[in-house]
Amino acid sequence: MIDACDIAIVGAGSAGLSALRAVRRETDNFVIINDGPYGTTCARVGCMPSKALIEAANAFHMREVLDRFGVSGGQQLTVDIATVLRRVRRLRDAFVAGTLEFTNDLGERSIAGRARFLEADVLDINGRQLRAKTIILATGSRPVVPHEWTGLGTRVLTSDNLFEQQTLPIRMAVVGMGPIGVEIGQALARLGITVHGFQAGGFIGGLSDPAVNDTALALLREVFTLHTGARAQLEATDEGVRVHAGAHEVVVDQVLAALGRRPNLDDMGLEKLGVTLNRHGVPAVDPRSLQIGNLPVYLAGDANERRPLLHEAADDGHIAGYNALRPQPDCFHRRTPLMIAFTDPNIAVVGQRHADLDSDRVAVGTVSFENQGRARMAEENHGCLRVYAERSSGRLLGAEICAPRGEHMGHLLALAIQQQLTVRELLRLPFYHPVIEEGLRTALRDLSGQLDPIEGPDLAICDSPVG
Amino acid sequence: MIDACDIAIVGAGSAGLSALRAVRRETDNFVIINDGPYGTTCARVGCMPSKALIEAANAFHMREVLDRFGVSGGQQLTVDIATVLRRVRRLRDAFVAGTLEFTNDLGERSIAGRARFLEADVLDINGRQLRAKTIILATGSRPVVPHEWTGLGTRVLTSDNLFEQQTLPIRMAVVGMGPIGVEIGQALARLGITVHGFQAGGFIGGLSDPAVNDTALALLREVFTLHTGARAQLEATDEGVRVHAGAHEVVVDQVLAALGRRPNLDDMGLEKLGVTLNRHGVPAVDPRSLQIGNLPVYLAGDANERRPLLHEAADDGHIAGYNALRPQPDCFHRRTPLMIAFTDPNIAVVGQRHADLDSDRVAVGTVSFENQGRARMAEENHGCLRVYAERSSGRLLGAEICAPRGEHMGHLLALAIQQQLTVRELLRLPFYHPVIEEGLRTALRDLSGQLDPIEGPDLAICDSPVG
Numbered sequence: 001m002i003d004a005c006d007i008a009i010v011g012a013g014s015a016g017l018s019a020l021r022a023v024r025r026e027t028d029n030f031v032i033i034n035d036g037p038y039g040t041t042c043a044r045v046g047c048m049p050s051k052a053l054i055e056a057a058n059a060f061h062m063r064e065v066l067d068r069f070g071v072s073g074g075q076q077l078t079v080d081i082a083t084v085l086r087r088v089r090r091l092r093d094a095f096v097a098g099t100l101e102f103t104n105d106l107g108e109r110s111i112a113g114r115a116r117f118l119e120a121d122v123l124d125i126n127g128r129q130l131r132a133k134t135i136i137l138a139t140g141s142r143p144v145v146p147h148e149w150t151g152l153g154t155r156v157l158t159s160d161n162l163f164e165q166q167t168l169p170i171r172m173a174v175v176g177m178g179p180i181g182v183e184i185g186q187a188l189a190r191l192g193i194t195v196h197g198f199q200a201g202g203f204i205g206g207l208s209d210p211a212v213n214d215t216a217l218a219l220l221r222e223v224f225t226l227h228t229g230a231r232a233q234l235e236a237t238d239e240g241v242r243v244h245a246g247a248h249e250v251v252v253d254q255v256l257a258a259l260g261r262r263p264n265l266d267d268m269g270l271e272k273l274g275v276t277l278n279r280h281g282v283p284a285v286d287p288r289s290l291q292i293g294n295l296p297v298y299l300a301g302d303a304n305e306r307r308p309l310l311h312e313a314a315d316d317g318h319i320a321g322y323n324a325l326r327p328q329p330d331c332f333h334r335r336t337p338l339m340i341a342f343t344d345p346n347i348a349v350v351g352q353r354h355a356d357l358d359s360d361r362v363a364v365g366t367v368s369f370e371n372q373g374r375a376r377m378a379e380e381n382h383g384c385l386r387v388y389a390e391r392s393s394g395r396l397l398g399a400e401i402c403a404p405r406g407e408h409m410g411h412l413l414a415l416a417i418q419q420q421l422t423v424r425e426l427l428r429l430p431f432y433h434p435v436i437e438e439g440l441r442t443a444l445r446d447l448s449g450q451l452d453p454i455e456g457p458d459l460a461i462c463d464s465p466v467g
Numbered sequence: 468m469i470d471a472c473d474i475a476i477v478g479a480g481s482a483g484l485s486a487l488r489a490v491r492r493e494t495d496n497f498v499i500i501n502d503g504p505y506g507t508t509c510a511r512v513g514c515m516p517s518k519a520l521i522e523a524a525n526a527f528h529m530r531e532v533l534d535r536f537g538v539s540g541g542q543q544l545t546v547d548i549a550t551v552l553r554r555v556r557r558l559r560d561a562f563v564a565g566t567l568e569f570t571n572d573l574g575e576r577s578i579a580g581r582a583r584f585l586e587a588d589v590l591d592i593n594g595r596q597l598r599a600k601t602i603i604l605a606t607g608s609r610p611v612v613p614h615e616w617t618g619l620g621t622r623v624l625t626s627d628n629l630f631e632q633q634t635l636p637i638r639m640a641v642v643g644m645g646p647i648g649v650e651i652g653q654a655l656a657r658l659g660i661t662v663h664g665f666q667a668g669g670f671i672g673g674l675s676d677p678a679v680n681d682t683a684l685a686l687l688r689e690v691f692t693l694h695t696g697a698r699a700q701l702e703a704t705d706e707g708v709r710v711h712a713g714a715h716e717v718v719v720d721q722v723l724a725a726l727g728r729r730p731n732l733d734d735m736g737l738e739k740l741g742v743t744l745n746r747h748g749v750p751a752v753d754p755r756s757l758q759i760g761n762l763p764v765y766l767a768g769d770a771n772e773r774r775p776l777l778h779e780a781a782d783d784g785h786i787a788g789y790n791a792l793r794p795q796p797d798c799f800h801r802r803t804p805l806m807i808a809f810t811d812p813n814i815a816v817v818g819q820r821h822a823d824l825d826s827d828r829v830a831v832g833t834v835s836f837e838n839q840g841r842a843r844m845a846e847e848n849h850g851c852l853r854v855y856a857e858r859s860s861g862r863l864l865g866a867e868i869c870a871p872r873g874e875h876m877g878h879l880l881a882l883a884i885q886q887q888l889t890v891r892e893l894l895r896l897p898f899y900h901p902v903i904e905e906g907l908r909t910a911l912r913d914l915s916g917q918l919d920p921i922e923g924p925d926l927a928i929c930d931s932p933v934g
Binding site for chain 1: 527545562778797888
């Protein structure tokens with residue numbers, strides 16, 4: 001016997017729950033199928049616990065700067081990592097509980113189990129067969145761990161089990177210096193752990209602008225060693241793990257593998273869809289509709305390998321859910337790309353990346369935060385921001401940032417880029433005084449001077465003369 | 468003998484220096500006249516030293532929350548207020564030095580002395596007479612101190628001499644809870660001083676939205692007592708100053724008067740201009756051109772009583788300088804209003820104030836930060852943000868904020884309002900996760916739900932269907 005429904009959502013993570021929300025508004029004829037723990041990647045092992053760890057690390061780090069303000073005793077502060085991790089889990093549990101509410105009341109429309117395609121419109125879940133008119137795949141992703149490291153057991157952690165540790169050792173390596181690696185690496189180092197970071201390439205934290213990357217490297221190296229340009233190899237020792245990378249070698253107690261994430265689409269029988277799969281087993285999707293080919297199948301969230309970010313996964317779910325309800329899918333304008341790594345200072349990439357620009361057609365404005373007024377007041381005067389504009393039109397294209405309050409300037413620039421503003425138009429914003437955003441203004445004026453060397457007020461002249 | 472020049476700038480503060488910059492680009496035929504200390508109000512006694520004090524106070528305040536993160540020893544931290552004030556002055560001196568560079572190389576085109584009008588186009592400076600084709604008045608403002616308080620000597624401080632103190636007493640009153648009063652009051656309290664705040668009216672920090680104001684009152688009252696609704700009277704005692712306000716009475720060692728500022732235009736002979744002066748002796752100006760009537764006289768900066776803010780003073784100077792060089796003045800589009808008080812959490816008012824809205828035509832979106840995700844991670848989950856939109860069009864009009872990182876959300880909202888975005892358009896911004904800006908999104912969704920109850924994805928549908 002084959003059960004049947006209109007819509008089957010596979011995966012109850014951020015994208016799946018967002019699709020569920022869209023679908024439930026219009027029909028009860030759906031099921032949602034989830035394999036493994038409930039609660040989203042974001043809430044369980046991602047954005048939320050990592051930020052709880054980082055805020056604790058940054059609070060402890062204050063001991064390094066308190067005396068500059070006239071505050072004594074900072075060097076006597078101590079941190080208990082077990083307590084920090086307990087707080088992380090307590091906060092995490094509250095956030096996970098919030099996500100469970102969405103599926104708790106679904107009764108038999110919520111199915112726990114692993115879904116496999118039997119036909120393009122029939123799924124097997126623990127031996128039960130289900131035919132669905134439309135299927136939304138939102139199966140998420142999992143951390144990449146090289147096969148040869150699996151023998152190292154708990155000496156190799158990933159974000160899946162890092163926050164489950166009761167405490168952490170005094171020597172750790174973080175292998176992979178992408179957005180997750182840099183922010184967790186810095187946090188661990190600020191908590192007093194001796195950290196060694198490894199990155200196979202030269203760029204870290206999702207950056208591609210060499211000047212901003214150099215700034216980020218220098219600032220992170222103030223608290224931990226960071227080796228770039230060679231792939232790290234691990235080897236078990238009596239005491240822990242020996243990490244080799246190029247000429248460098250170090251022994252640590254535990255390693256955090258932060259090598260990226262891979263889609264949970266293997267062993268799902270996707271070949272039954274009759275479409276081409278890439279080398280990760282992922283079919284092509286239209287990013288604006290999330291449809292796979294012309295099939296009534298949608299691929300949303302981390303599983304589509306587009307942008308493994310909460311806000312993009314939520315949009316994916318909305319789009320897939322919206323389209324699953326309609327005979328003909330609509331396509332949607334996607335948001336301006338925005339990536340933030342919550343290091344201190346923050347790393348952010350907005351709009352077009354430096355690496356994707358045509359340097360002949362683009363002007364670059366730069367600011368250093370060494371002498372920026374507000375940053376000096378707050379003893380956080382370090383960092384660099386570069387903003388890119390099209391020479392012919394003056395239109396803002398993107399920015400890369402490693403600067404204090406970079407997360408906020410990232411949002412401001414994302415809005416300007418989304419509205420297709422020119423540099424001069426953004427300069428009409430009120431930049432209050434004294435704020436970090438005045439540093440952004442310096443970069444914009446640098447850019448404006450290159451595009452139009454005639455200096456004048458930022459303000460626009462009214463059309464008609466006075467009087 | 469009467470000297471003559473094309474342009475006379477009176478005042479070398481933020482507005483005057485900004486006018487100087489505009490004028491110098493096109494002519495050498497100018498003088499700049501300054502009475503009293505050089506260096507701008509902002510750098511000497513305003514934004515900059517206050518922020519240096521606030522950052523120190525906030526650093527010391529961390530001792531109250533460190534244990535929540537798992538960090539011990541916070542209660543052993545001590546602060547030395549004399550050291551804090553020395554740091555304030557050291558930073559201030561560097562910023563003041565920066566402003567002096569603009570006039571140091573002017574030779575006899577920079578005149579120290581007090582200017583008075585002898586005729587509409589003739590100034591007297593220390594007995595020297597100067598005829599100018601165009602005059603820019605940028606004479607700034609000074610703190611208001613009631614006449615009857617002058618007998619109390621140094622028991623009554625203003626922002627002019629607060630930062631000059633070698634140390635501060637253990638009991639202080641701050642009279643006037645506008646933007647300056649609230650931020651300095653909270654900073655003094657966080658430095659361990661017992662502070663009593665007094666406000667004659669009911670609103671504080673420049674706010675006019677009752678809900679946001681109530682939040683600000685409650686949060687500030689966590690560190691100091693705050694009496695609203697009665698005018699404070701001072702009386703010298705043997706030990707210090709007795710402050711009465713309504714039924715309340717307290718004895719303190721020193722009082723900070725933060726009652727606002729008044730234009731430095733008295734005793735300047737402005738009656739020679741033949742235009743009407745208001746009760747503060749200030750002539751009317753067109754805010755878009757800064758011209759006084761049809762005279763070749765411009766009034767820029769704090770002296771015009773428009774908005775006593777650095778970025779507005781700088782624009783004023785640009786506009787006045789630009790227009791002073793031209794036979795016929797142009798008018799300029801002014802920036803979206805933005806006011807920030809650097810309390811923690813920040814207070815901000817953007818665009819139209821709540822008090823100026825027509826409540827029948829406006830919808831209000833609200834968010835509390837009690838349960839906001841990122842705010843919880845950072846142990847700063849308190850505050851309120853309210854955003855206003857026109858019901859008929861959905862266009863954003865303004866916001867009032869007392870929330871963590873309010874200064875940054877203020878800039879983001881200012882850009883949205885300046886670009887005349889609707890609520891739905893701003894919801895297309897990428898709101899990263901987890902950030903404080905997601906709290907703003909909650910308020911926008913609240914607003915959006917009132918304007919258009921049909922829920923759907925934030926994203927815009929493309930014009931053409933897929934495929």
